[in-house]
Amino acid sequence: MSLIELSARDLSLAAGLVLLLAFMSWRLRLGVERRILISASRSAVQLVLLGFVLEVLFDLRSLPWIGVLAMFMLMVAGWEVMARQKRRFRGPWGIGIGTLSMFLSSFSVTLLALLVIIRVQPWYQPQYLIPLLGMLLGNTMNGIAISLDNLTRHAWEGRGRIEARLLLGADWSAAVAEIRRESLRSGLIPIVNAMATAGIVSLPGMMTGQILAGSPPMEAAKYQLLIMFLIAAGTGLGSVAAVLLGSRRLFDERHRLRLDRLR
């Protein structure tokens, strides 16, 4: 099997479909045509840029530059997590909790995969590191954003219940335990569902890409499985870290619920 290279004409045909979608949105008055066009343009620019950057990095194989790109990806993901919260933490904690949790989970799981599982030589070979990290960041980002959003929203709405428990002498951790569990569960549901239906309902994106690019389907399936497991572990780890950090920040040293730390 070989790779059929895509020409500009091929891509413009596909882009025509998005234009059609935007036209539909305008005719049906869905009001999302602007957002469709902006998002489509963003993805075009971002992916082409990434293609360029990766080509340069693949040639350079320089660890510092790969590090810079990885940090940039992390910061954007951290920003995205913050932007998706209805009630976010004030100050540096707003971006800090999500970013730190993603750093802990995505980076450690990626390192584990590179060093122990795939055993790439050298370990920072960008062809493996960047896609793996990207997949992990993208997916843990979802889990962490959902978990944190649930945590802060439930704390906000459940103030009376939390304070009732504090007033009866519970410490902060007992007072927020249920909300913490609930938030974690909701963050894990998407990846658990994705694992359960993978290959039956949907052909996962990465596997599809590999097959299109000419890999034998069995190899593609194995890589997809590896990625799914890594993502599940990363999402779990990241959500736990985010919920622990977030719930600690909701209380002060006198076990007071500090909703003033949210906005």
Place this chain on the structure above:
Amino acid sequence: MAALRLEGIRPKVLEPVDLELAAGELVFLSGPSGSGKSLLLRALADLDPHEGEVWIDGRPRSAMPAPEWRRRVGLLPSESHWWEERVGDHFSRPTHWADEEGRESTRMLDRLGFGPEVLEWSVSRLSTGERQRLAFARLLGNGPEALLLDEATANLDPRNRERVEGLVQDYLRDRSAAVIWVSHDPEQRERLGARRLIIRDRRLEPEP
């Protein structure tokens, strides 16, 4: 024996409050809505950040962990909240009804007009007044040495109001507890014959 002393307690909307309650003393607190009565009680229970210090029996609040403080100085908020399905799951000791504590709890529920079967009830079937009385029982189950009551009888019919008043009076006599009671009911403040304070222009002063 538990006297309560406040020094420079300053919730957001009030001038600093100094106050001393002897062990077994009841003080009524009144004032217009929004004047800061509930905020003062919340500050005493250490629920909101604020300046000032409180002592119970000569021991400063800052010297003990907040959960311990809140068990000793129990606040009953004007609105009760519940987090489990069953009433009984909200009581600190899942009451073994045979031992002394269990008998004590049964007596208390009885005095508030409930049989022991109330612990099996679902919270969702409780009326507002039942919730208020059960929240009081839940608090007394902790055996607090001082009580902060925020409109503890506001939703009660006369008979249940008398039950709660009687229980508070006995509790403060038997346990020598200091009690601060926010009440909008002038007759109640008159009837129980205690020291009366009012918040006026952000200040706490004796009610004329």
